[in-house]
Amino acid sequence: MANLMEKIASNLYDGEEDEVAELVQKALDQGMDPQDVLQDGLLAGMDEVGKDFKAGDLYVPEVLIAARAMHAGMNVLRPFLAEGGGTGMGKCVVATVEGDLHDIGKNLVKMMLEGAGFEMIDLGVDAKAETFIDAVREHRPKLVGMSALLTTTMVNMKATIEALQEAGLRDSVKVMVGGAPVTAAFAAEIGADGHAPDAASAVDLARALIA
Amino acid sequence: MTEQIAIPTLRPTMRMLSDDQIKEIHHTSLDILARTGIVMKNARARQLLLDAGAWESGGRVMIPSHLVMDAIAAAPSRIPLHNRLGELTMPLEAGKVFFGPGSDCIFTLDVETGERRKATAADIQNIARLCDGLQQIDFTMSMGNPSDVPAMDIYLHEFISMIRGSVKPTCYTANNRADMEDIYAIACAEAGGETALRERPFLILYAESISPLLYPDESVDKLLFCAEKGIPVTYPPSPNTGGGGPITLAGALALGNAECLAGLVLTQLVRRGTPFLYGMNTAALDMKSAIVSYGAPEWPTGMAAWSDIARFYDLPIWGAAGATDSKVVDAQAGAEAAISIMTAFLTRCNLVHDVGYIEYGTTSAMEMLVVCDEIIRDVRFVMDGVEVGERTLAREAIHRANPGGGFLADDHTLKNWKWAQWRPDLISRTRYDTWVEKGSLDMTARANARARKILAEHEVAPLSAAAEDAIAEVLAKRAA
Numbered sequence: 135m136a137n138l139m140e141k142i143a144s145n146l147y148d149g150e151e152d153e154v155a156e157l158v159q160k161a162l163d164q165g166m167d168p169q170d171v172l173q174d175g176l177l178a179g180m181d182e183v184g185k186d187f188k189a190g191d192l193y194v195p196e197v198l199i200a201a202r203a204m205h206a207g208m209n210v211l212r213p214f215l216a217e218g219g220g221t222g223m224g225k226c227v228v229a230t231v232e233g234d235l236h237d238i239g240k241n242l243v244k245m246m247l248e249g250a251g252f253e254m255i256d257l258g259v260d261a262k263a264e265t266f267i268d269a270v271r272e273h274r275p276k277l278v279g280m281s282a283l284l285t286t287t288m289v290n291m292k293a294t295i296e297a298l299q300e301a302g303l304r305d306s307v308k309v310m311v312g313g314a315p316v317t318a319a320f321a322a323e324i325g326a327d328g329h330a331p332d333a334a335s336a337v338d339l340a341r342a343l344i345a
Numbered sequence: 346m347t348e349q350i351a352i353p354t355l356r357p358t359m360r361m362l363s364d365d366q367i368k369e370i371h372h373t374s375l376d377i378l379a380r381t382g383i384v385m386k387n388a389r390a391r392q393l394l395l396d397a398g399a400w401e402s403g404g405r406v407m408i409p410s411h412l413v414m415d416a417i418a419a420a421p422s423r424i425p426l427h428n429r430l431g432e433l434t435m436p437l438e439a440g441k442v443f444f445g446p447g448s449d450c451i452f453t454l455d456v457e458t459g460e461r462r463k464a465t466a467a468d469i470q471n472i473a474r475l476c477d478g479l480q481q482i483d484f485t486m487s488m489g490n491p492s493d494v495p496a497m498d499i500y501l502h503e504f505i506s507m508i509r510g511s512v513k514p515t516c517y518t519a520n521n522r523a524d525m526e527d528i529y530a531i532a533c534a535e536a537g538g539e540t541a542l543r544e545r546p547f548l549i550l551y552a553e554s555i556s557p558l559l560y561p562d563e564s565v566d567k568l569l570f571c572a573e574k575g576i577p578v579t580y581p582p583s584p585n586t587g588g589g590g591p592i593t594l595a596g597a598l599a600l601g602n603a604e605c606l607a608g609l610v611l612t613q614l615v616r617r618g619t620p621f622l623y624g625m626n627t628a629a630l631d632m633k634s635a636i637v638s639y640g641a642p643e644w645p646t647g648m649a650a651w652s653d654i655a656r657f658y659d660l661p662i663w664g665a666a667g668a669t670d671s672k673v674v675d676a677q678a679g680a681e682a683a684i685s686i687m688t689a690f691l692t693r694c695n696l697v698h699d700v701g702y703i704e705y706g707t708t709s710a711m712e713m714l715v716v717c718d719e720i721i722r723d724v725r726f727v728m729d730g731v732e733v734g735e736r737t738l739a740r741e742a743i744h745r746a747n748p749g750g751g752f753l754a755d756d757h758t759l760k761n762w763k764w765a766q767w768r769p770d771l772i773s774r775t776r777y778d779t780w781v782e783k784g785s786l787d788m789t790a791r792a793n794a795r796a797r798k799i800l801a802e803h804e805v806a807p808l809s810a811a812a813e814d815a816i817a818e819v820l821a822k823r824a825a
Contacts, residue, residue: 193632235386235561238588242635285451285490285499286520314707315451315490333635 138164139174142207146179149199151206154179158210168214172221176207180249188334194242201249221251224344225275227307228254229261231294234287239313239333243279246333247340252277263290263297270303276344279336280326282313291316292324308343312336346735354730359691361649367657370595370650374603378408383558383607387565393614405558413606416613422659424577424620426484426514427545429535430806435483435514437622437661437695444667444689444721445484446476447699448518448551449503452708453489456796461708464489466502472701473510475711475796478803481721484514486551486698488709498823504528505816508535512806514547516579516698521563525550525570527819532576534815535808542576549577549622549696554604556582556589568608572615579622579663579696580608586643588630594643598650601625609660622696623655624663631670636705639668640681645688652692664689667700667717674712674789678703682717683724690728715792719771726767736761771795 138161145153154176161171183200186192208221215221226247230240237259248254255273257265266278278298282288291311298304308327311320321329328343330336362370382405385391391406399408423438435443453464453472469487476482487503494502500519507515508531519525528548536542552567554560571578582604584590590597605625612619627647629638638644648664655662666685669678682700689697699706700721701714731737742757752758771791773780780786786794808816 190633194635195632235555235559237555238630239635285449286496289496 138166139171139178142171142175143179143182146176146200146203146207147182149196149203151203154203155206155210158207162210162214168211169216171211172215176204176211177221177251180204180251184246184250184334184337188338194333197249198245201245204249221253223251223253224277225253225255225273226277226279226340227257227266227269227273227275228279228281229257229266230259230281230283230313231287231290232260232262233290234282234284235259236281236283236313239283240279240281242333243281243312243330243336246337247279250337250340252340263294266294267297267301267303270298270301270307275307277340278307278309279340280309280311282311282316285315288313288315288320291326295325310336310339310343349735352733354732356728356730357691358693359649359688360653361646361692362653367654370599370602370654371657373599374606375410375413377558377600377603378413378607379410380407381405381558382407383554383560383604385560385565386562387560387569388562390560390565390569390611393611397610397614408607408610412610412614416606416610417658417660419613419617420609420621420660421618422661424549424622424661425546426549426577427547428512428514429508429547429808430512431536431541431545431547433545435696439656440693441695442690442693442697443483443695444686444697444700444717445482445513445516446472446486446488446701446709446714447665447668447706448486448488448516450489450702450707450709452704454703454708454710454712456711456793456800461704463492464709465493466491466506469503469506470510471800472709472711472714473507473515474803474805475714475799477511477513477805478799479714479718481718481725482513482700482714484516484696485511486516487518488701495823500524501527501819501823505531508532508812509808510805514549516549516551516696518551519567522566522570525567527823529570529574529576530819531812531815535812537811539574543574546577546620549579549620551579551581551698553580554582554608556584556604557600558604560607565611568611569615572612572619575616575619577620577622578612579624580612581605581622581624581626581663582608583626583628583637585626585628585630585637587632588628588637590627594627594647594650597627597643598625598647598654601627601647602651602654621660622663623651623658623660624694625651626665627651636670638670639665639699639702639705640670640677640685642684645685648685648694649688649692652694662693662695664692664694664697665699666694666697667713667720668702668706669713670703670705672704672708674703674710674716674792678713679716679720679788682713683720686717686720687724687727690724711796712789712792715771715795716788719769722770723767723772737765 142157310328311326318329328339330339426435428434472488473485485507584597584601629641629643666689667682669681671677700717
């Protein structure tokens with residue numbers, strides 16, 4: 135059994151999506167607890183990927199390929215999981231803030247968090263404060279992530295946090311911010327709960343914030 | 346011997362693409378514009394394109410190749426950039442290469458303390474003054490977002506700080522049309538009116554679309570403003586490999602070419618002959634750190650390639666060099682700068698920006714500017730090639746030389762040494778003991794001292810009273 139879990143984790147690490155899907159099915163066929171398959175197989179594999187990426191041993195495409203394998207496994211596993219088929223990590227709403235159409239950095243963070251088991255709700259780019267508020271009301275996420283590439287648009291992070299406050303939703307979520315001009319000092323100044331300088335750190339930060 | 350016809354000196358150049366490769370990329374770009382299409386967020390620009398023969402399909406604007414070819418034919422092949430004193434110092438035209446810094450860094454290295462901190466408006470002006478005092482730097486760019494002014498006014502203050510700090514032509518950025526109008530008012534005041542500014546432009550706007558294929562409203566609006574006024578603009582997209590562009594350079598070039606040409610089409614639809622600087626940026630999205638690499642070899646390789654494409658279109662060329670991913674001005678910084686500066690020269694890129702960037706464009710460093718100034722001067726010697734003629738072949742000097750005795754005291758040496766040999770300035774060739782006596786300073790430390798010396802001594806002709814009045818008026822209006 136442990137052997138099968140290790141196989142799932144190592145195939146996931148190598149990005150073998152077909153194998154991961156097959157192995158997850160095999161584990162379920164053998165009557166293993168879906169929650170164990172998730173924790174000891176899929177998430178354990180992604181954990182290893184995350185660690186090695188952070189240590190500089192893996193490249194971004196290798197992480198993304200591993201994340202695809204994770205998805206393949208989840209697709210098999212999801213119907214057997216409780217709580218609506220989630221990983222239990224919770225939901226995270228992400229977007230690039232109003233006035234800013236830059237998508238790439240936000241997408242990378244989204245994919246990394248997805249790989250770590252978060253259920254991601256992506257509001258895209260140029261997201262107004264109301265868009266964030268509507269999404270928080272609808273999805274009840276644990277986390278809200280905001281991205282900005284421009285000095286002129288990062289001020290809208292502050293406006294969004296204030297709008298969450300006014301809507302009475304600020305305390306229901308942890309807010310993390312990132313993007314080229316965003317510093318830890320700026321994050322503290324605008325009342326965000328955390329700042330991550332890169333996508334790998336964003337995963338650590340997200341985990342720490344929901345712990 | 347009577348005076349004979351001199352043998353022309355070969356000046357080294359490089360080509361990255363063959364004629365066939367250029368055409369294949371060109372055709373792919375035309376295909377991207379007519380079959381894939383762009384997303385145009387500016388309503389007026391969309392209408393301009395549609396009225397001219399473009400069409401909409403699936404939320405995209407499709408631009409047929411005849412619009413592109415018309416625009417290429419209509420755009421001037423040179424942009425005569427002047428300094429703000431009205432002198433032609435920077436004609437962007439075939440064969441000429443000009444260097445300058447980059448725009449809008451988040452941080453700057455404090456030249457006094459070495460601290461990495463947010464830039465102020467005073468920093469922007471000081472960096473411009475340093476550029477003014479550096480002989481190999483031809484134009485200014487802001488090198489920072491001033492953190493001590495209101496966020497919506499940062500670009501206006503960048504422009505004011507740059508033209509106060511230097512007489513050299515300036516490549517500026519702006520947030521929106523309101524910025525453009527204010528900057529234009531100040532520029533007209535300095536030049537002596539709208540016509541004078543059009544005749545002797547001392548400024549060029551740097552705006553950009555977002556790769557892939559996205560044209561933000563305000564970005565396009567700035568482009569249209571320049572076309573309305575007939576003042577120079579560059580609109581280089583950044584199809585960074587693996588990020589904004591495909592992972593492969595050919596794909597990035599085809600995409601970037603298409604994106605740049607769409608900008609060109611818009612300018613020429615508004616006003617035929619609008620001076621448009623062609624180019625793009627092909628950094629690499631680093632697959633480990635996910636930074637956009639400014640020292641990546643993909644950038645100079647791409648620059649040489651799009652320079653070949655620009656020559657095929659007979660358009661002036663935008664490029665980048667002299668930047669590094671290193672967090673300090675070190676050996677990596679020197680290596681990355683030398684490779685890109687050499688390439689910029691070899692490929693005859695006309696306007697080469699980003700000189701002095703460190704930390705993948707996040708931070709500006711005066712020391713890096715000073716180091717690059719020396720590298721540019723050094724590479725310039727290589728570009729001069731080898732003059733072959735009677736005065737350089739030294740026929741008689743060789744004939745009269747004592748075998749083994751050398752040429753040091755020969756008349757030919759004493760007569761020609763000043764021009765025939767390159768002489769280092771910042772680069773050190775002093776003997777070891779002398780170097781120790783002078784404090785054992787490495788090149789970065791010497792560059793720091795040089796930057797401080799220039800800042801302490803270099804004076805810049807002030808702006809005209811009319812320009813200062815225009816600045817006061819614009820700032821008062823914004824404060825109201």
